[in-house]
Amino acid sequence: MKMLINVAETVIADALRGMAAAHPELTVDVENRVIVRRDAPVAGKVGLVSGGGSGHEPLHGGFVGPGMLSAACPGEVFTSPVPDQMVRAAAAVDSGAGVLFIVKNYTGDVLNFDMAQELAEDEGIRVAKVLVNDDVAVTDSLYTAGRRGTGATLFVEKIAGAAAEEGRPLERVEALARQVNESSRSFGVALAPCTTPAKGSPTFELPPGELELGVGIHGEPGRERRAMMTSREIADFSVDAILEDLDPRDPVLVLVNGMGATPLLELYGFNAEVQRVLGERGVPVARTLVGNYVTSLDMAGASVTLCRVDEELLRLWDAPVSTAGLRWGM
Amino acid sequence: MKMLINVAETVIADALRGMAAAHPELTVDVENRVIVRRDAPVAGKVGLVSGGGSGHEPLHGGFVGPGMLSAACPGEVFTSPVPDQMVRAAAAVDSGAGVLFIVKNYTGDVLNFDMAQELAEDEGIRVAKVLVNDDVAVTDSLYTAGRRGTGATLFVEKIAGAAAEEGRPLERVEALARQVNESSRSFGVALAPCTTPAKGSPTFELPPGELELGVGIHGEPGRERRAMMTSREIADFSVDAILEDLDPRDPVLVLVNGMGATPLLELYGFNAEVQRVLGERGVPVARTLVGNYVTSLDMAGASVTLCRVDEELLRLWDAPVSTAGLRWGM
Numbered sequence: 183m184k185m186l187i188n189v190a191e192t193v194i195a196d197a198l199r200g201m202a203a204a205h206p207e208l209t210v211d212v213e214n215r216v217i218v219r220r221d222a223p224v225a226g227k228v229g230l231v232s233g234g235g236s237g238h239e240p241l242h243g244g245f246v247g248p249g250m251l252s253a254a255c256p257g258e259v260f261t262s263p264v265p266d267q268m269v270r271a272a273a274a275v276d277s278g279a280g281v282l283f284i285v286k287n288y289t290g291d292v293l294n295f296d297m298a299q300e301l302a303e304d305e306g307i308r309v310a311k312v313l314v315n316d317d318v319a320v321t322d323s324l325y326t327a328g329r330r331g332t333g334a335t336l337f338v339e340k341i342a343g344a345a346a347e348e349g350r351p352l353e354r355v356e357a358l359a360r361q362v363n364e365s366s367r368s369f370g371v372a373l374a375p376c377t378t379p380a381k382g383s384p385t386f387e388l389p390p391g392e393l394e395l396g397v398g399i400h401g402e403p404g405r406e407r408r409a410m411m412t413s414r415e416i417a418d419f420s421v422d423a424i425l426e427d428l429d430p431r432d433p434v435l436v437l438v439n440g441m442g443a444t445p446l447l448e449l450y451g452f453n454a455e456v457q458r459v460l461g462e463r464g465v466p467v468a469r470t471l472v473g474n475y476v477t478s479l480d481m482a483g484a485s486v487t488l489c490r491v492d493e494e495l496l497r498l499w500d501a502p503v504s505t506a507g508l509r510w511g512m
Numbered sequence: 513m514k515m516l517i518n519v520a521e522t523v524i525a526d527a528l529r530g531m532a533a534a535h536p537e538l539t540v541d542v543e544n545r546v547i548v549r550r551d552a553p554v555a556g557k558v559g560l561v562s563g564g565g566s567g568h569e570p571l572h573g574g575f576v577g578p579g580m581l582s583a584a585c586p587g588e589v590f591t592s593p594v595p596d597q598m599v600r601a602a603a604a605v606d607s608g609a610g611v612l613f614i615v616k617n618y619t620g621d622v623l624n625f626d627m628a629q630e631l632a633e634d635e636g637i638r639v640a641k642v643l644v645n646d647d648v649a650v651t652d653s654l655y656t657a658g659r660r661g662t663g664a665t666l667f668v669e670k671i672a673g674a675a676a677e678e679g680r681p682l683e684r685v686e687a688l689a690r691q692v693n694e695s696s697r698s699f700g701v702a703l704a705p706c707t708t709p710a711k712g713s714p715t716f717e718l719p720p721g722e723l724e725l726g727v728g729i730h731g732e733p734g735r736e737r738r739a740m741m742t743s744r745e746i747a748d749f750s751v752d753a754i755l756e757d758l759d760p761r762d763p764v765l766v767l768v769n770g771m772g773a774t775p776l777l778e779l780y781g782f783n784a785e786v787q788r789v790l791g792e793r794g795v796p797v798a799r800t801l802v803g804n805y806v807t808s809l810d811m812a813g814a815s816v817t818l819c820r821v822d823e824e825l826l827r828l829w830d831a832p833v834s835t836a837g838l839r840w841g842m
Contacts (some may be wrong), residue, residue: 184703184723186778186814188742193781196743200768200783204800239776259777373514393514412518413526438530443773445809446569447589448516451523453530470534474804479775482810484516509839 183377183384190379194236194256201243205506208246209274215267217243218253222275228346228355229253229275231268232284232339234291235260237378237479238399240507241335248512249503250343251284259378259479260400262290268298272307280308280352282359284338286331287315310356314338316366316487318427319396319404330398333437333476333487334366337499340508344501358498362489367428369420370404370485372397372441376478395419399441399478399485413448417455420486425463432490433468435499436460440474441481449473452484468496475507513707513714520709524566524586531573535836538576539604545597547573548583552605558676558685559583559605561598562614562669564621565590567708567809568729570837571665578842579833580673581614589708589809590730592620598628602637610638610682612689614668616661617645640682642689644668646696646817648757649726649734660728663767663806663817664696667829670838674831688828692819697758699750700734700815702727702771706808725749729771729808729815743778747785750816755793762820763798765829766790770804771811779803782814798826805837 187193195212202210209218223229232242233255242254252275255267272281281302285295292313299309316334323330342359350358372394375384385401388394393411396404411419438453440446453472460467468491476485491499502511517523525542532540539548553559562572563585572584582605587593602611611632615625622643629639646664653660672689680688702724705714715731718724723741726734741749768783770776783802790797798821806815821829832841 184721184740184812186703186743186746186774186782186812188744188781188785193777196781196784197777198780200780200785200787200802203787203797204768204780204783204802236777237775239780244776373516391514410514413516414518416516438534442775443810443812444516445567445772445807446574446804447523447527447566447809450528450530450534450569451518451526452516453534454526455518455530457530457533467533472530472534474776477775479777480773480812482514482516482773504840510834511842 183382185379187379193379194258214270215256215263216253216271216274217246218271218274219247222252223277225277226279227277227349228279228352229281230284230343230346231271231275231281233263233268234286235262238477241476244507245339245505247505249347249501250339250505250508259380262294265294265298265301268295269301272302272309273305276307280310282342282352282355283309283311284359285311285313286335287313287328288325289327308352310352312338312356312359312363314363316363316368317398318367318369318423323398324402325400332370332399333368333439333485334363334489336437336475337366337435337489338362340503341495341498344498362495366487366489367424368485368487369423370397370483371395371416371420372481372483374482375401376481378479397483399476401478401481413452414455417452417459421456421459424486424488428488428490430465432492433466435489435491436467436470437487438472439476439485439487441483442474442477443480443482444484446473449484456486469499513712515709517709523709524588544600545586545593546583546601546604547576548601548604549577552582553607555607556609557607557679558609558682559611560614560673560676561601561605561611563593563598564616565592568807571806574837575669575835577835579677579831580669580835580838589710592624595624595628595631598625599631602632602639603635606637610640612672612682612685613639613641614689615641615643616665617643617658618655619657638682640686642668642686642693644693646693646698647728648697648699648753653728654732655730662700662729663698663769663815664693664819666767666805667696667765667819668692670833671825671828674828692825696817696819697754698815698817699753700727700813701725701746701750702811702813704812705731706811708809727813729806731808731811743782744785747782747789751786751789754816754818758818758820760795762822763796765819765821766797766800767817768802769806769815769817771813772804772807773810773812774814776803779814786816799829
């Protein structure tokens with residue numbers, strides 16, 4: 183498998199150097215692997231820190247900036263960052279108003295953020311923590327006890343980020359982040375596997391003519407393999423899998439997310455089918471976002487995330503945001 | 513090759529329906545295949561129309577909005593739109609201040625925009641036209657007499673769009689667009705080919721362990737094939753190919769553009785190498801943009817575009833823009 187890299191060992195450091203060059207509004211500590219918005223800490227405001235294995239870009243580093251994350255800690259590809267990164271990030275963004283850790287539910291991330299919380303609290307930083315576990319495909323998986331954290335991470339980071347930007351206290355930012363996670367569900371499919379730089383060959387095998395329904399963002403197995411389906415059929419299956427578990431009485435935010443190698447042309451076409459089935463099921467759509475946001479290296483496929491929103495969540499979603507990967511209103 | 517589609521025949525219509533659902537700020541005419549900013553025509557302002565074959569998303573439809581294009585006409589995949597689309601677009605955006613056609617240099621696009629210009633002028637619309645031909649890799653190619661139009665299209669559309677938004681007259685907007693094109697050069701590489709929905713198999717063959725240097729955005733052959741190179745070597749080759757043809761006495765805008773299937777992690781790493789070689793060659797960098805902007809379906813690879821800017825071009829580049837694919841400052 184050919185990659186646009188030097189050697190696997192320097193992929194993260196190279197990417198961080200390239201990110202620093204492209205984004206003077208970020209402070210990128212290449213050696214310690216922490217990405218911080220340049221104006222942090224912001225007086226009186228809660229700091230938001232997330233992180234996880236690399237390979238899901240723009241998540242999380244691309245979501246650092248006003249109105250979203252204060253800092254992100256990238257691990258090796260598909261590998262949790264270490265507590266030291268998280269503590270550094272917390273110290274860099276804490277203005278005294280406390281720090282919220284946003285943690286995708288993978289065993290390594292959960293353990294490391296737990297340890298980082300203890301260490302940061304030892305340094306006198308007040309830390310709250312919210313777990314993201316929105317993937318309805320499977321309970322328990324290759325790297326996870328319970329449900330996996332996937333597309334809802336974007337909704338949690340955006341909405342909690344807007345609340346922090348407004349100067350809301352830590353307890354309120356944490357409660358909103360928790361509400362977003364509890365109101366969100368995701369389901370993903372893979373048409374082709376991804377390849378990590380270290381391994382150099384596909385992380386799983388997917389025969390020609392088959393797709394993986396319910397795949398995770400590291401290529402973890404899903405619910406089942408089937409003969410290839412149409413966009414229409416995949417939308418029906420994905421949305422119904424979500425709606426089995428999410429009472430759609432409120433309007434929803436829709437994320438139609440590309441896994442990495444699926445063209446935007448196809449993602450928009452898939453969105454048309456997602457919107458059709460939501461209409462057929464009587465689910466009102468408040469906002470829709472289509473693109474590559476929570477990726478899985480060069481995996482082909484897509485995921486759907488729905489988030490039920492009340493007026494406050496919708497207002498916070500619409501609030502200005504200025505990051506490399508998501509930007510509007512400023 | 514598996515795709516997230518229904519059938520090849522409906523790919524464009526499906527994508528346009530999905531785009532309409534995601535972007536209420538756009539008027540998407542699915543039947544006639546024209547994407548227009550909802551507030552068009554804007555009184556007293558020049559209208560900017562571009563278009564071309566689909567498969568390069570977010571180009572062009574994703575660049576419609578305040579500060580950039582007024583309308584876009586998507587053709588079938590890798591196939592020019594027809595004059596009727598362009599005339600409809602011109603009529604929809606002309607406020608009386610005239611319309612600029614931005615045309616990538618491919619034989620079909622050039623012929624069809626020429627015809628559309630005549631037809632629109634017959635309807636009393638004042639039309640100017642600018643050709644984008646920035647690709648230094650080859651002269652004459654599979655679909656082109658002369659150089660191909662690639663990444664510089666983004667610079668032309670953004671800077672001319674900012675000038676139009678400021679209310680500059682048609683002659684000035686045209687002159688600026690021409691200046692941007694003349695100040696821009698691109699070079700692209702492919703690590704893996706793309707597959708069109710209609711064909712269903714790769715558009716060209718690229719043996720394992722080789723890359724195509726100087727590839728076009730439809731997989732047209734480039735300068736040469738070589739054994740796979742490192743990111744560092746590809747950056748050296750690409751930037752030097754550009755600098756052979758572009759006198760870098762001014763600062764440059766840098767676009768490190770993904771062809772579609774190359775992860776953002778790799779694009780940022782590649783950007784680090786592009787910045788390194790620019791530094792070594794003494795070329796000052798004013799701004800850098802990294803991401804998937806002028807794609808080639810699911811092709812793996814990347815291109816580099818440099819645009820020499822004076823103070824006015826830089827100011828127009830920095831001006832607010834609000835489109836699906838590029839957004840800042842508003």
